[in-house]
Amino acid sequence: MAKIxxxxxxxxxxxxxxxxxxxxxxxxxxPKLCFIEEINEIGFCRICVVEVEGEQDLVSACNTEVVNGxxxxxxxxxxxxxxxxxxxxxxxxxxxxxxRCPKDGMCEFYDxxxxxxxxxxxxxxxxxxxxxxxxxxxxxxxxxxxxxxKRCVAVCSEVVTAKVLKFRDDDGINPIVSPTPGLAFDEAGxxxxxxxxxxxxxxxxxxxxxxxxxxxxxxxxxKKVFVQVAPAVRASLAEEFGYDIGTPVRETQGKMYRxxxxxxxxxxxxxxWAADLTILEEGTELIGRIKNGGTLPMFTSxxxxxxxxxxxxxxxxxxxxxxxxxxxMMQGQMIKAYYGKKYLDEKxxxxxxxxxxxxxxxxxxxxREEMEVDGVRxxxxxxxxxxxxxxxxxxxxxxxxxxxxxxxxxxxxxxGAGTIFGASGGVAEAALRSVYEILExxxxxxxxxxxxxGVSFSKDxxxxxxxxxxxxxxxxxxxxxxxxxxxSALKRMYEILDAGKKQYHFIEFMACxxxxxxGGGMPITNDIPMHEVIQRRSQSLYDQDSTxxxxxxxxxxxxxxxxxxDFLEEPNSKVAHKYLHTHYTQKGFTKE
Amino acid sequence: xxxxxQNVKELFESWxxxxxxxxxxxDLVQNMKxxxxxxxxxxxxxxxxxxxxxxxxxxxxxxxTNETATLKTLKELEQLTxxxxxxxxxxxxxxxKNFEVVLENNYxxxxxxxxxx
Ligand code: SF4
Ligand code: SF4
Ligand code: SF4
Ligand code: FES
Numbered sequence: 001m002a003k004i005x006x007x008x009x010x011x012x013x014x015x016x017x018x019x020x021x022x023x024x025x026x027x028x029x030x031p032k033l034c035f036i037e038e039i040n041e042i043g044f045c046r047i048c049v050v051e052v053e054g055e056q057d058l059v060s061a062c063n064t065e066v067v068n069g070x071x072x073x074x075x076x077x078x079x080x081x082x083x084x085x086x087x088x089x090x091x092x093x094x095x096x097x098x099x100r101c102p103k104d105g106m107c108e109f110y111d112x113x114x115x116x117x118x119x120x121x122x123x124x125x126x127x128x129x130x131x132x133x134x135x136x137x138x139x140x141x142x143x144x145x146x147x148x149x150k151r152c153v154a155v156c157s158e159v160v161t162a163k164v165l166k167f168r169d170d171d172g173i174n175p176i177v178s179p180t181p182g183l184a185f186d187e188a189g190x191x192x193x194x195x196x197x198x199x200x201x202x203x204x205x206x207x208x209x210x211x212x213x214x215x216x217x218x219x220x221x222x223k224k225v226f227v228q229v230a231p232a233v234r235a236s237l238a239e240e241f242g243y244d245i246g247t248p249v250r251e252t253q254g255k256m257y258r259x260x261x262x263x264x265x266x267x268x269x270x271x272x273w274a275a276d277l278t279i280l281e282e283g284t285e286l287i288g289r290i291k292n293g294g295t296l297p298m299f300t301s302x303x304x305x306x307x308x309x310x311x312x313x314x315x316x317x318x319x320x321x322x323x324x325x326x327x328x329m330m331q332g333q334m335i336k337a338y339y340g341k342k343y344l345d346e347k348x349x350x351x352x353x354x355x356x357x358x359x360x361x362x363x364x365x366x367x368r369e370e371m372e373v374d375g376v377r378x379x380x381x382x383x384x385x386x387x388x389x390x391x392x393x394x395x396x397x398x399x400x401x402x403x404x405x406x407x408x409x410x411x412x413x414x415x416g417a418g419t420i421f422g423a424s425g426g427v428a429e430a431a432l433r434s435v436y437e438i439l440e441x442x443x444x445x446x447x448x449x450x451x452x453x454g455v456s457f458s459k460d461x462x463x464x465x466x467x468x469x470x471x472x473x474x475x476x477x478x479x480x481x482x483x484x485x486x487x488s489a490l491k492r493m494y495e496i497l498d499a500g501k502k503q504y505h506f507i508e509f510m511a512c513x514x515x516x517x518x519g520g521g522m523p524i525t526n527d528i529p530m531h532e533v534i535q536r537r538s539q540s541l542y543d544q545d546s547t548x549x550x551x552x553x554x555x556x557x558x559x560x561x562x563x564x565x566d567f568l569e570e571p572n573s574k575v576a577h578k579y580l581h582t583h584y585t586q587k588g589f590t591k592e
Numbered sequence: 593x594x595x596x597x598q599n600v601k602e603l604f605e606s607w608x609x610x611x612x613x614x615x616x617x618x619d620l621v622q623n624m625k626x627x628x629x630x631x632x633x634x635x636x637x638x639x640x641x642x643x644x645x646x647x648x649x650x651x652x653x654x655x656x657t658n659e660t661a662t663l664k665t666l667k668e669l670e671q672l673t674x675x676x677x678x679x680x681x682x683x684x685x686x687x688x689k690n691f692e693v694v695l696e697n698n699y700x701x702x703x704x705x706x707x708x709x
Contacts, residue, residue, distance in 0.1 A: 044638050049678040057685055058678040082641075085675040089644040121668075148640075172637035173647060 002068040007075060015068075019050060019061035023074055030074050031083065031112055033201060034149035035062040039158050045149050046086050047112065050074045058082055080116070087112055088120035094202075095128030095144035102206035104390055106524040109147055109202045130176055136185025138192025138208060138364035139520070145204040146177055152196035152205055153177060159463075159513065160487035162309070163591070164190045177204075180592050186364070189312060189589035193305040193487070193511045194360030194384075194520015207360045207521055210381040211391060214354050217380065218264045223352045224344065226335045227265040228328060228411075229256065231272050232358040232422030232516035233385055234544075235537040239523045240389035241399035246536030249419075249544040254404025259392050260356075261405055268407055269339075271355065272414030274331035275421040275430070277563070278302060279554035281324040281580055283434045284571035286506055290477065295319045297482075297497075297504035300427050301582075302326040304365035305511035305520075306490065308587065314494055315586040323581040325378070327421065328355040328362060329371060331411065332379035333579040338567045339411055348376040355382045358422070358519030361511070373579055384521025413559035416447075416545030416552035423538035424485040424515030425452035425466060428508040432470060432481070434555045439475045447552050452483045452508075453542070463489030463513045465496075481506045486513035517541070600627045604690050617701050621656040624694060628653070634683045642684030645672045649691075656705065663706045670695060 001012050006023050013022045023030050034045035041063045049058035053071035058079065066072075073079060091113055098110055112118075128144025148167070156165040164185070169175040179188035197205045217225050238252035239245055260268045286298050301307055301322040310317050324330070332355070336348035355362060363382045365371065371378045383391070392399060407413075417433050420426035429449045436444055451468035463486015470479045482504050484493045490509060496502055512518050514534030525533050551557060568576045600623055615623065628650050637643045652669045655661040673695060676688025695702070 042638075043680050044640070046639050046641050046678045046680065056677070060678075060680070081671070082675050082678045085645075085671055086640045086678060089640050089648065089672075089675075092648070093644060148637075148643075167638075169637040172635040173632050173643060175637035175643070 002066050002070070004066050004068070004070040004072065006072045013066055015065075017066050019052075019059070019064050019066055019070075019072055020048060022066050023061065023072075028074055030061045031115065032062055033108065033112060033147065034151060036151055036154065036199065040149075040151050040154035042150060042154075045090075045147070047083055049079060049082050049086075051076050051079050084116050084118050087116055087118045090147050091118060091120045092122050093129045094147065095126070101145070101203035102209075103200075103203035104386065106526065107202055108526060130174075132176075132178075134178060134184065136190060136192065136208060136364075137367045138360040138362075139185055139190070139194055139197055139205060140208045141178065141185075141205050143176060143178065143204065145202045147202055147204075148175060148177060149201060150177065151199045151201065155195050155199045158488070160191070160193055160195050160511070161491050162189060162191050162193075162487065164188050165196060180590055183590060187590055189591050191305040191308045191312070191511060192361035192364040192520070195487075195512060197360060197520055198522070198524055207384045207387065208363055209387075210363060210383055211387050213381045214383060214391070217352045217354065220352075223350060224266045224340065224346055225264075225352045225354060226267050226269055227260050227263075227354045227356060228269045228271045228274075228331050228335070229260070229356045230328060230358055230422065230516065231275060231419050231426070231541065232519060232522070232537070233356050233388075234419075235422060235517055235540045236358065236522050237385050237389065238399070239525070240385070241392075243400075245525065245528065245533055246540050249540050250548050253544075254406060255399055255402040257407055258402040258405035259397055259399055262397050262402075263391060263395060265354070267409060268405070269331065269335065269409060269411040270407065270414055271328045271331050272418035272421070273411045273557070273559060274327040274334065275418035276415050276554035276557040276560045277330055277334070277580070278324055278327045278421075279417060279427075279430050279434050280560065280564075280571045281330075281576060282322045283431050283438065283554075285322055285324060286431065286435060287439060288572065290505060297480075297507045298322055300431075300506075300508045302421070302427060303361070303510045303512075303516075304359070305361035306509040307584065308361065308364070309487075309490060309511060311584055311587040312589055317494075317497070318584040318586070321584055323577075323583065325371070325580055325582045326362070326365065328357065328382075329365065329378040329582075330580045331355075332377075333373055334563065335411060336376055337373065337579055338563060339409075342566065343410075348374075352380045353378070355379050356385065356388050357382050358385055358516045358522045359512075360384060360520040362521075370582055385523055386521060389523070410559045410562065413557060414549075415554055415557045416549040417554045418557070419549065420541050420545050422516045422541050423453070424464075424510055424517075424534075425449075425483045425508065426515065426541070428452045428468075428481055428483050428506065430554055431506065431508075432479075433553045435479070436470065436472060437553065438555065439477070440472055441474070444553075448546070452481070453538075463487060465489050465493055479506065480504045481508070483508045485510040485515050487511060489513075514538070600630055603627075604694070615698070615701070617656070617705060620698055620701055621653050624691070625650055625653045625657075627690070628687070631683070631687055636681070636683065639678075639680035639684060641672075641675045641677075642679045642687065645675055645684075646687065648672055656702075659705070661706050666702055666706050669702075 043060040051073040130143040340346040417430035517537035
């Protein structure tokens with residue numbers, strides 16, 4: 001224990017505690033910018049400096065440990081002056097266009113400038129630190145706003161392990177943070193998970209804009225524009241309008257549908273429908289592989305960031321990926337090729353599909369060449385939850401006061417299995433519910449598989465591998481499954497597979513820690529620990545499954561079965577393959 | 593290290609040891625600036641006060657050379673010098689310490705041209 005004094009208050013804290021944490025324990029928030037606990041404790045920005053008695057220099061609170069007897073001032077004139085001056089230096093090299101900035105009100109830098117009443121004189125040529133814009137199909141970077149906090153670099157290398165972003169300080173006076181210089185994100189090994197866009201305190205890293213595209217689609221008289229919402233979106237969109245994280249889905253889902261309707265989409269559908277469809281396709285594929293000695297373990301393919309990770313970094317495992325497209329791509333084709341014809345007598349070419357996703361990688365996914373059937377693209381635009389919220393606000397829609405809208409359409413009916421896709425473990429659990437019953441021919445006693453649920457990581461950035469074995473008594477198979485989420489866990493799982501010691505049948509992979517509920521396109525939640533956000537959003541999906549939805553198994557979703565009767569014939573049929581399955585190719589990249 | 597920066601370095605050392613080393617305004621500003629420029633290779637670019645502060649200080653010194661310096665210029669120079677105390681490593685900290693001494697010993701010289709009232 002160390003006895004210290006902060007702003008005249010004496011306290012005892014554990015040895016090894018940082019000044020920042022010690023101050024926090026007595027309700028003093030020291031401003032910080034570059035710090036992320038455990039991930040980025042590098043002391044670059046110097047916003048968190050404090051005065052320590054007996055020290056000539058100011059010390060950074062975020063990475064200085066307390067010493068017995070330390071006397072600390074966090075708000076002396078010198079400290080405040082230093083904080084303001086440093087913020088002023090950063091501001092002087094920042095291009096401000098806050099009202100149009102992709103950070104849209106969640107900017108930590110703006111908040112610091114405001115809280116500290118910073119006055120500064122611009123001393124660059126008004127273009128910010130660096131005028132360069134780096135493009136990517138999923139995410140982009142506008143370096144004129146970079147404050148060089150290095151948070152994205154830490155997340156990309158420690159959490160995601162893709163190591164795309166680097167702090168380039170060959171010229172110490174003018175460093176930049178970027179992917180391999182001269183290359184777009186697509187060429188530099190990025191998997192488009194978007195975790196960096198969430199951690200960036202400014203609007204430097206952001207999802208590649210699709211709002212303009214959607215706005216022009218909505219204006220196009222010759223197109224019927226369909227929209228679909230991913231499972232995880234219903235667990236987070238309302239946060240953008242002042243609801244608590246983890247608000248029950250039943251309070252907000254109807255409003256979400258209504259808001260989409262008001263935005264002018266011709267028809268609102270729900271990707272949860274195609275999540276159920278995915279289970280039938282993927283589940284059948286799995287059963288086939290087990291029975292016919294196909295490549296095992298089979299990997300899920302609904303996370304495009306994960307698929308891209310494999311295509312780039314572990315192409316030898318491409319055979320293991322399920323050939324099923326991700327749910328929103330299936331839904332896109334089903335809207336265009338099936339639903340449009342059946343209900344509206346529209347040609348596929350005249351229909352556009354917009355997906356609302358928790359994800360930046362889905363933006364990249366729709367640009368993949370092979371994602372079309374007979375020249376008709378699967379999906380035309382992808383909005384993140386943040387982008388959708390922006391559009392709703394722009395249109396002057398008061399979300400809280402909206403009347404619920406219920407969807408009656410075929411492609412909006414879903415089971416509880418579809419909705420839990422949004423949480424890590426959800427796809428595996430949904431698959432188990434169906435695979436078990438199809439193989440065993442008897443109903444499951446309990447449909448909940450708790451082994452694959454939850455985020456058990458002790459540290460936010462680790463991600464987890466969860467394992468479960470399920471005995472199928474009649475078929476006499478012991479199904480070994482694993483659920484993997486978070487980049488560093490992907491890497492660990494590949495090490496396990498490379499070593500060849502464990503035999504799995506089925507592995508669910510998601511690139512984002514916690515799964516889609518923590519996706520790169522989700523609302524930003526400053527200052528709430530990541531695992532708590534994940535836990536609360538996941539819980540609202542599991543609650544919807546257990547209390548709001550009478551049907552909890554994908555193969556009992558009548559609206560899906562109907563599509564098989566009318567159009568797809570049966571899971572993995574030729575027609576299903578044409579519209580719902582894809583293939584993979586090795587993807588190159590350049591890193592220096 | 594080039595001979596020029598060697599000379600500047602020696603000059604700084606003598607300044608620090610001996611408060612009586614006085615230079616004309618022109619020479620003083622020149623030397624202060626070359627000292628800062630000479631530090632560039634040492635600057636790692638990681639922390640704000642040093643990376644962005646030093647560049648700004650050079651610009652402020654240029655204002656002396658262009659005869660556009662005002663009292664605000666001097667104040668800002670002082671403020672940025674002091675702010676180097678929040679640097680992350682000894683490169684920034686040392687630049688700051690040296691500048692503090694120089695400012696202290698030559699305040700008058702730097703004050704003269706900005707005294708416009
Ligand atoms: S990053 Fe922040 S301060 Fe900069 S323009 Fe965007 S909102 Fe404004
Ligand atoms: S999207 Fe993911 S992989 Fe790409 S730069 Fe950001 S964190 Fe790295
Ligand atoms: S891009 Fe964003 S997170 Fe990365 S260093 Fe710049 S400001 Fe920080
Ligand atoms: S938050 Fe401590 S140095 Fe950036």
